[in-house]
Every structure is written in structure tokens, then in C-alpha cells.
Amino acid sequence: MVNGASGTLEDRLKAEAARLGFASCGIAPAADDPVRAQRLEQWLGDGHHGTMDWMETRLHHRRGPQSLWPQARSVIALGMSYAPAADPRALEAHPDRARISVYAQGGDYHDVVKRNLKALARWIVAEEPGAEVKVFVDTAPVMEKPLGELAGIGWQGKHTNLVSRTHGSWLFLGAIYTTLELVPDAPHEDRCGTCTACQTACPTDAFPEPYRLDARRCISYLTIEHKGPIPHEFRAAMGNRIYGCDDCLAACPWNSFAAAAQANRAFLPRAELAAPKLAELLALDDATFRQVFSGSPIKRIGRNRWVRNCLYAAGNSGDPALIPAVQALLADPDPVVAEAAQWAADQLHGALPRKPACPTAATAP
Structure with a gap:
């Protein structure tokens, strides 16, 4: 003792x-x-x-x-x-x-x-x-x-x-x-x-x-x-x-x-x-990701997996304001990120309200 x-x-x-x-x-x-x-x-x-x-x-x-x-x-x-x-x-x-x-x-x-x-x-x-x-x-x-x-x-x-x-x-x-x-x-x-x-x-x-x-x-x-x-x-x-x-x-x-x-x-x-905000997270490049998540357990998954996850969330958001941030990642060097961006873009475009169809000559008054 x-x-x-x-x-x-x-x-x-x-x-x-x-x-x-x-x-x-x-x-x-x-x-x-x-x-x-x-x-x-x-x-x-x-x-x-x-x-x-x-x-x-x-x-x-x-x-x-x-x-x-x-x-x-x-x-x-x-x-x-x-x-x-x-x-x-x-x-x-x-x-x-x-x-x-x-x-x-x-x-x-x-x-x-x-x-x-x-x-x-x-x-x-x-x-x-x-x-x-x-x-x-x-x-x-x-x-x-x-x-x-x-x-x-x-x-x-x-x-x-x-x-x-x-x-x-x-x-x-x-x-x-x-x-x-x-x-x-x-x-x-x-x-x-x-x-x-x-x-x-x-x-x-x-x-x-x-x-x-x-x-x-x-x-x-x-x-x-x-x-x-x-x-x-x-x-x-x-x-x-x-x-x-x-x-x-x-x-x-x-x-x-x-x-x-x-x-x-x-x-x-x-x-x-x-x-x-998802829009801000989608814009992170590798260097900024490492800086933001220094001292965080998040850092270990890396920027690409992080942005992949954010893109799925963007696609689920139904928020057309995120379309530009998503489209910026369509050509991402990482193929998994690029595929996630395409999926998110498809989801967001599908969520846009449809424009009313223009009347045809046959149906116009």
C-alpha cells in the first residue's frame, strides 16, 4: 500500500x-x-x-x-x-x-x-x-x-x-x-x-x-x-x-x-x-479533408470513402440545390466516388418537379 x-x-x-x-x-x-x-x-x-x-x-x-x-x-x-x-x-x-x-x-x-x-x-x-x-x-x-x-x-x-x-x-x-x-x-x-x-x-x-x-x-x-x-x-x-x-x-x-x-x-x-452542411462536405479535397479531421477518428477512412458517403446522402436529400456540388464529382479520379456522384445526380434529377407538357397541335384549342 x-x-x-x-x-x-x-x-x-x-x-x-x-x-x-x-x-x-x-x-x-x-x-x-x-x-x-x-x-x-x-x-x-x-x-x-x-x-x-x-x-x-x-x-x-x-x-x-x-x-x-x-x-x-x-x-x-x-x-x-x-x-x-x-x-x-x-x-x-x-x-x-x-x-x-x-x-x-x-x-x-x-x-x-x-x-x-x-x-x-x-x-x-x-x-x-x-x-x-x-x-x-x-x-x-x-x-x-x-x-x-x-x-x-x-x-x-x-x-x-x-x-x-x-x-x-x-x-x-x-x-x-x-x-x-x-x-x-x-x-x-x-x-x-x-x-x-x-x-x-x-x-x-x-x-x-x-x-x-x-x-x-x-x-x-x-x-x-x-x-x-x-x-x-x-x-x-x-x-x-x-x-x-x-x-x-x-x-x-x-x-x-x-x-x-x-x-x-x-x-x-x-x-x-x-x-x-452536405454542400460543404462534398467540396473537400484530400488535403482539406486531412486538415479538417486531424485528431478525429474520421480521418482513417480517407477522403474518397467520406465523399462517397456524402454523395449517397446528397442523393437521398431531394435537394436540387446540391446538384452542382454533385455534378462537380462526376469526373472524380476515384471510380467509386464518380459512380456515387452519378447515382446521386440521377436521384436528384428524378426528384425535380416535372414541367407540364406543351399542348400539341391536335389538342390545342
Whole structure:
């Protein structure tokens, strides 16, 4: 024990996590879970991961904490709140504006969460000098959501994301693996009940059944991970969503307990990303795109995929004022962008009111 601090190590750990900005902290054993591993194998076997090949490539590490690091004895599961101040679905009524997923409107969560995970890991080593630790956030082969449920900070809802009774669906997750034998918390019980709000909210029917997501139909996957043209069957359903989709999360009734005041300030939305105009986004070249999205998770998809998404939104807008911006991209060097521009132009021209037909000589009075 350092500096004469009182309380169990687990209590002091959770207090330090809270001081560092984590809204949730729980502890789970690091033993692999054969049941969850089997579910993951089935999901991959059904092809529901789409082109996310890394999910399959490192399946052996995703089976559980000790498959990745055999020396691990405990997992510390942590969550940071990014609860929005308003319902993100409100922009659906403004088709000239683009909808960007709440999580991507502020600072890059990878950097923020990892920085604080490292700070907590340093605290652990200072308290217990013999301890070894490893920190993970999103990019490693770690199943954060099942671990979060096992550690008691929430449960995997029917939309497959973690749900907290306190923070709703708005948690960024991270994990610390350690060689310490910590006292685990009780797993969280499922509180979805008979509710199907998240299932019915999905614009593309991406849930073949509760607790199973077919990523190939998910707008978040299609706008962020999918390369090439997005299948025609999903374009209209995308509406004005250009990066991710919050609909299944926002529909969850447990969000009524989440408060924006609990969100980490690093995730507050940038003014220019809260409700951006499609016309302005369509004009971004590569250099400007990189400048605008420096320090944002959006940067990783690149200008071409970004403009592709914006063109689908433009085509769905029914706004003829966007035709010049769309037509400017018909000859774009990227063939996927050019095809999306042609689709958008066809949609917008088709939405124009028809001029009354001129009377013919036979029908004129």
C-alpha cells in the first residue's frame, strides 16, 4: 500500500479510475470463456463480419484474455461516457445536413481512453510493484463488451453493444490485463427484457435475431469499414448518415438515465461536426479533408470513402440545390466516388418537379 491509503486495492483502484475520468470500472477473472468463444466462431462462420478479416485472422487471441496473454489473472474493464446532449436522430428531419455518429464528433477516443488507461496502469504498478499490466482499447484482439458484462459494468444488449443502467449505450470501452489476482465483481444480468426498440429502429434490418448483428447490413460498417460502392439496396436507407449510425443505440430506453454532464469533456462535439452542411462536405479535397479531421477518428477512412458517403446522402436529400456540388464529382479520379456522384445526380434529377407538357397541335384549342 502506497502513502498509507486505506481500503482494499480494488476499492482504491476504482477510486483512481473515477479520478481519471472513467465512468465505470469493474473486475473480471482472466480465464477464457468457451461459450463466448463458440459464439464468436459461429458469428464468423456465418460471415457476419463482412470484410473485417482481422476478426478472423486473430480469432485464436479473441477466445479470451489468457489466449492473448497466458500470464493474465484479472481483467479491469473500464468505460468512459460520451452521452450526447440531444437525440442524434433529430437530424433525420434535416436532409441538407449530414449525420455523423456521436462518438466521432469529438476527440479520437482511441487516444483519450488509451492515455487514461496508461495512467491507471502506472498507478497499479506503483501500488503493487510486482504487478505486470497490459492496456487495450479497440485496436487489439480483445472482446471488450463480453468482458464488460463479466466485470459487471453493463450487459450486452440485443443490439450487441454494452448497456449500462447508469450511462445507457454511450460508453467507450477499454481494458487492462494484469497478473494480479484481484477480487472479481459479479457479472451483470441482462436487463433488456422483452424490449425490441433497438431491433425495430435499425434502418437496414441488420439484426437477424436479438443479440446477433450482421455487419454486412449495418450502416456503421457500410460507411466506415466497407470499401467500394455500397450495395444499392442500402443506399436509400442510409438517409443522411455519412459516418456511422446511432439509431439502435439511441432507441434504447436505458438512455433515459444517461446524462451529458457525465460525459468526458474530450468527447464534446466539435461545432463543425454537430450538423454539417452536405454542400460543404462534398467540396473537400484530400488535403482539406486531412486538415479538417486531424485528431478525429474520421480521418482513417480517407477522403474518397467520406465523399462517397456524402454523395449517397446528397442523393437521398431531394435537394436540387446540391446538384452542382454533385455534378462537380462526376469526373472524380476515384471510380467509386464518380459512380456515387452519378447515382446521386440521377436521384436528384428524378426528384425535380416535372414541367407540364406543351399542348400539341391536335389538342390545342
